[in-house]
Amino acid sequence: MPAPDAISSEQLARLLGTPKAPVILDVRRDAVRAGDPRQLPTAVAIPESDVSPHYLARIAAETAQPIVVVCAEGHRLSQGTAAWLRHEGAQAEYLLGGQVGWAAAGLPLIDPRKITARDAQGRSVWVTRSRPKIDRIACPWLIRRFIDPQAVFLFVAPAEVPGVAERFGAVPFDITDVTFSHRGDLCSFDVFLLEFGLSTPALNRLAQIVRGADTGRLDLAPECAGLLAALLGLSRMYSDDLAQLDAEMTLFDAFYRWARDATDERHNWPNQNGKPA
Template identity: 80%
Template sequence: MPAPDAISCEQLTRLLGTPKSPTLLDVRREAVRANDPRQLPGARVLAEHELAPDPLAALARDLAGPVVVVCAEGHRLSQGTAAWLRHEGVQAEYLLGGQAAWAASGLPLVDPGKITARDGRGRSLWVTRSRPKIDRIACSWLIRRFIDPRAVFLFVAPGEVQGVAERFCAMPYDIEDVFWSHRGDLCTFDVLLSEFGLSTPALDRLATIVRGADTARPDLAPECAGLLAASLGLSRMYSDDLAQLEAGMALYDAFYRWARDATDEAHNWPTKAGKAK
């Protein structure tokens, strides 16, 4: 029977990518991480010197919501860290079987080496064109939900993206002639999925919808036209790009949950139960 302060890979999988996803803390030893630098999607690395009472107490003050601690195999590092965080008033669990169990289940792991720009707090830095519509909001949602929940996004004039990226050491995305951008028929959203190894049935389905809406190919999926309409509506509701991003997060949360859990569900009216006899 699982311990009351533990969470299984299956349980965690259902939470990842949703607003209810816990903060993931990767506490594997540096030697173990050097052997396999991949991490659970969205995990935040804690160095060995941070796994002590005082640093953990300071960390606890900055944590909001539940936490899942991940070590190599779910033993003393993750269990001890989770116990300290609970002592500090944080709702914390450890991952049963650790990263080894996650990998053995064939669940996605991301390569943090793909992130080439971080600030002093360890947050990834991204910059793109202002007035986002579809792909730029979709990419930002994917980064926040599956790559780095603390990511910082800068929206600037199109002609300033490269200059701002250089000046503030940020990663430019969804503009021409940069690494994180369209490739052939693929959108930047597709490229992020591929480069970070995040291919799952739900995310692949969502990628098709984003691609169709973003590149005027509504034939790719029936939902493309709906995403286009909702995205253009949001762009006219918000003049502030960060406010629009926050609204867009809810939009993509809904599309993701549909893609993961509800593609077989249909609705019609009147139902048989409502028909007059």
């Protein structure tokens, strides 16, 4: 049973990728982080010098969501930081076993060095072609839910993506000749999973559906056609790309939860008792 004010790796993993995910603060010592720069998905790295009462008071005041604090093994750094955040009024827990325990459980760690563009507020910045349909919605969903919840997305004319990336320091994706784009039979969503080490059964299942919908291979999974129909319909409901992305986040949240929790559930009518299910 978890200790008071603690959360297990299994419990935290169930929250990640959902709208209820907490803010994750990585307070490992600088030397430890230098030796292993990987971090939990969506974690924000806090330099050693910033782990101070004044800084933590500001974090508590600015953060409405629950907070989970992670250090190397779940000892004094994370427990003390979480305790101070609670003192300042935040809802804060520490991760039992720390990052070592998370890794031992076989849960994914991402390399933040893959993000090569951030703004003055520390948000990652991404740019792609306007009028998104499938991959260009799926990838931002993945980024927001598993990489950087505060990520900024710029949608511009296809010919302008390289220039905007250079001028505004953004990472281009889903265009030719860039890291985060199609590779052979894989779509951009697949490549994000590979590059960030986000292979989980649920995300791999979702990736197959996205790949089929995005590349016209609707036979890859029965759900491909449904996802394609929903996304094409939504794309015609919105003229603003960011408003469309906001609306479709919920759709991908639902597909992810199905892929993680509900693939074996079946419904029929009538049921075995002769009554509607």
